[in-house]
Amino acid sequence: MSIKDKEKWDKKYNQIPTLLEPREATLFVKKYATVGGGLKALDLACGVGRNSIYLANRGFSVDSIDISKEALDILNSRINFGVNTIEADLDDYIFKDRYNIIVKCNYLDRGLIERTKSSLELGGVYIVETYLDDKDNEKKESNPNFLLKKGELKQIFKDGFEILEYNEFTNESFESYRMKKAAIAVRKI
Numbered sequence: 649m650s651i652k653d654k655e656k657w658d659k660k661y662n663q664i665p666t667l668l669e670p671r672e673a674t675l676f677v678k679k680y681a682t683v684g685g686g687l688k689a690l691d692l693a694c695g696v697g698r699n700s701i702y703l704a705n706r707g708f709s710v711d712s713i714d715i716s717k718e719a720l721d722i723l724n725s726r727i728n729f730g731v732n733t734i735e736a737d738l739d740d741y742i743f744k745d746r747y748n749i750i751v752k753c754n755y756l757d758r759g760l761i762e763r764t765k766s767s768l769e770l771g772g773v774y775i776v777e778t779y780l781d782d783k784d785n786e787k788k789e790s791n792p793n794f795l796l797k798k799g800e801l802k803q804i805f806k807d808g809f810e811i812l813e814y815n816e817f818t819n820e821s822f823e824s825y826r827m828k829k830a831a832i833a834v835r836k837i
């Protein structure tokens with residue numbers, strides 16, 4: 649486990665109370681994860697689990713992975729069914745199960761998307777939403793690799809997936825900085 653990432657995120661969750669506030673699930677999760685009875689979902693870098701909680705409430709059985717114990721403790725305190733929290737470093741986590749929906753929100757790791765494509769069942773939905781490289785972003789990211797290029801998500805999913813919807817937009821008002829984001833929902837074919 650990357651101790652540095654873990655310490656960094658545990659500290660953030662301890663020191664920035666707004667990160668712990670319950671939030672609505674992201675738009676594409678609400679739009680494309682409607683029926684989940686008996687189905688499995690994977691929430692990558694779930695944080696305090698706004699998307700995990702939404703999915704569990706719709707009947708999905710959710711594996712929720714994050715490196716921060718602080719975040720997972722909050723998630724576990726908010727729901728006691730449907731969510732299986734896993735404290736792990738996604739840099740080297742080995743995925744064994746297969747899922748009907750995979751969500752990766754506000755966490756960019758291109759390699760992780762590639763590694764998890766095969767964990768999605770045929771017909772399953774993959775949803776990614778994260779920050780875009782844009783000149784008007786209020787926060788200048790120290791590592792440009794953590795930002796998407798415009799249209800990049802469509803390239804990432806061009807083979808073997810049907811694009812259900814793609815959007816570029818300004819982030820939600822509760823976030824600390826005005827940033828451009830991109831979101832995609834695709835179906836594995």
Ligand SMILES: C[S@@+](CC[C@H](N)C(=O)[O-])C[C@H]1O[C@@H](n2cnc3c(N)ncnc32)[C@H](O)[C@@H]1O
Nearest residue numbers: 653657693694695714715716737738739753754
């Ligand atoms: C900005 S938060 C996103 C939380 C959630 N997906 C959401 O959209 O509300 C990023 C999350 O990534 C987690 N994270 C960072 N590096 C990680 C790693 N190497 N392995 C697993 N989780 C990691 C952090 O602990 C944090 O909860």
